[in-house]
Amino acid sequence: MELLDIGDVSERSGTSPSALRYYEKRGLIEAISRKGLRRQYEPSILPRLALIRLCQAAGFTLEETAEMLPDEPRFTLDRDKITARADDIDAQIEDLEKLSKLLRHIAKCTAPSHAECPNFQAVLNSLPHKKVPR
Amino acid sequence: MELLDIGDVSERSGTSPSALRYYEKRGLIEAISRKGLRRQYEPSILPRLALIRLCQAAGFTLEETAEMLPDEPRFTLDRDKITARADDIDAQIEDLEKLSKLLRHIAKCTAPSHAECPNFQAVLNSLPHKKVPR
DNA sequence: CTGCCACTTGAAGTCAGATTGAGGTCAACA
DNA sequence: TGTTGACCTCAATCTGACTTCAAGTGGCAG
Structure with a gap:
């Protein structure tokens, strides 16, 4: 499986690692596993992050965004x-x-x-x- | 002389007294005198506050706004x-x-x-x- | 003269969305 | 095998624009 290291995700999404950890703490994203200590993500994290960016740009708070984004890969916004x-x-x-x-x-x-x-x-x-x- | 008490200014401008004091600390406005401890303002404070509101609505920070607003009553923005x-x-x-x-x-x-x-x-x-x- | 009450002060708190710092871990490369 | 460098955790700090707090002051109505 092609998991993405947090560094890759950071680079490809333009979101800093600290922000990714912060999002995790706020319940917006989740790492599927670790390699050593390093978070590994499924590739679907990328569109999910894009959606988060969209919600932010639209003025939703991270909390609202977290509520709106279901856990499944198939996100259906309200x-x-x-x-x-x-x-x-x-x-x-x-x-x-x-x-x-x-x-x-x-x-x-x-x-x-x-x-x-x-x-x-x-x-x-x-x-x-x-x-x-x- | 028709000086305005901070309370009047607050009411007529929609800016809270604490915000007015804050603006003073940040160098955006100035009281012309005191009655007891109370700040007294010239009536020209009102259009000045309107201009500050405009700058804020336009996305300038208070610091930028302070730089742009000269001291004279005849404000000429940059x-x-x-x-x-x-x-x-x-x-x-x-x-x-x-x-x-x-x-x-x-x-x-x-x-x-x-x-x-x-x-x-x-x-x-x-x-x-x-x-x-x- | 008394008491009210809106003001005064400086310091500290608030909010969101992160970032930074200190001290620690570990996969990969030479 | 050792070093490197990016990650880890947790707590603290940052920014901007105020607000809130505690303790104090003073103009004015009664």
Whole structure:
């Protein structure tokens, strides 16, 4: 059987070994065996990690992700949660579009002070209370 | 003179007193005087706080924001930084659009496993390494 | 004058998602 | 056989933006 050493998994998934151990502690993944002390994984760990990355990118916490990812290789994510999250993301896209427009406006607005620019005022009040991640 | 007590500022800006003190410690704002121990602010603190909120929403850290906000009431943000951030945000919007589409696909895709769905594979690889804030 | 109560302080705590450090193990290569 | 280097464990630390805590202060209503 072609098991993957944690080093391979780390390299091929872009997830650091410490993160993999951390995920294991949080119940997201599992090593199928050890070679000496080293964790050995089934190749299916790779798509599983991809799915974890997806969930993270979508804003699920690791805990939520752990709940959503069943143990079997055939992961079936919760469709309602997924759809709800897609809706959230769409809403956030709208906020970000406003924000981008406002920023570009500020970059070229020559009003004596932004505080006096009606455009600025208007958008500020409809600002998202979310952050843009870095 | 119409100075604002920290309590007024807190209420009118939606920023908690502890956050205002925190901003002061981080060099973003300043009280113009005290009444007893209580901080008193100039009314211009309000648009300044609005601008801080904007910077935060745009993903600047408080430190970056402090650097960008000059001391004068007439704040002129750094136009290049602002534009660069707008570009970042636009890029992120694109990522989020992909993500949303992928999520909606997953919610209705009936492939035996997402790992086997070519659509899934394709989008995963172009995934942002950023998070969606909650 | 008394008491209330929102403020004051500095230090410590919170959260998520890891990373880092110290001290230890072990498979593989020369 | 010895060395290397990546892994191991567990606990502690980090980041950012605050909040909470305990103990203290003081303006103002009664």
